[in-house]
Amino acid sequence: MGPDNEVIERSARQPAVFATLYDRHATSVFRYAAQRLGDHAADDVMSETFLVAFERRTAYDLTVIDARPWLLGIATRLMRKHARVEAVAWRGMSAELAAxxxxxxxxxxxxxxxxxxxxxxxxxxxxxxxxxxxxxxxxxxxxxxxxxxxxxxxxxxxxxxxxxxxxxxxxxxxxxxxxxxxxxxxxxxxxxxxxxx
Incomplete structure (x- = not known):
């Protein structure tokens, strides 16, 4: 399978191909969300991120090869919905996380x-x-x-x-x-x- 932009372009005709994007970037999206919200909420954010990305794939800028910034941008916007959960996570932030x-x-x-x-x-x-x-x-x-x-x-x-x-x-x-x-x-x-x- 080719680079991310080709996968997204192909997925417009063959929706199942989009799973390749999930395989490539799910761990990155999950890790980013987990650091901000914890593992439980990160699962929800990760799932919703790929759902939103799938629904908006036809609007993706195909000149951009790497889809990770796009996916993390979607995840960031979704995390705003989880602001209360994040506020609790910030209050409990450990020294290791701040470091x-x-x-x-x-x-x-x-x-x-x-x-x-x-x-x-x-x-x-x-x-x-x-x-x-x-x-x-x-x-x-x-x-x-x-x-x-x-x-x-x-x-x-x-x-x-x-x-x-x-x-x-x-x-x-x-x-x-x-x-x-x-x-x-x-x-x-x-x-x-x-x-x-």
Whole structure:
């Protein structure tokens, strides 16, 4: 079977072919949703993501080879419906999860107690981020998408992604007690650039 865009194109004529997309990306979608909502809710989000994707497959931009940003964008929008579940998950966020978002902040802590206090502050700052900034940050950190792929997933320009990530980073740095006066640089993932036909 060919790349994602060819699978989606073929599925318009042969709907059963769409299962290939599920086989390729279900684990990624589930993992991303589970990190945000927990395993139980992630199952629902993953299933619904592929249902929505199947229903909207004729609107897919066939010049984009990799469908993962599109699928994670759908999952992100669906997770907004699960906002109450996510709020509970954020309150119970562990130090390990916060460290995944900002390991450089944890490394700066000189003692374990400082790291715990720092993690608690970061978790609180993450909960307080505007939803669109948090979604953007989590697509970057947990979805492992580059800036262009996040823009595709969220249906916004790349400049908007940069602004949202910079704003989120500034707030997290403030919560960590790190003051930086330097201009943000492009932290986009060059190793995961989207592929276009």
């Amino acid at each position: 995944q978002i900002a390991p450089d902040f944890i490394e700066l802590a000189s003692a374990r107690i400082d790291a715990q206090r720092l993690t608690s502050g970061l978790a609180k700052a993450l909960r307080r981020l505007p939803e669109i900034d948090r979604d953007t940050l989590l697509l970057y950190a947990w979805g492992n998408l580059d800036y262009a792929s996040i823009a595709t997933a969220m249906q916004v320009p790349v400049g908007t992604v940069r602004s949202r990530l910079n704003r989120a980073r500034r707030r997290l740095r403030r919560a960590a007690g790190i003051e930086t006066h330097e201009q943000e640089t492009d932290h986009g993932r060059a190793d995961a650039a989207p592929q276009h036909a």
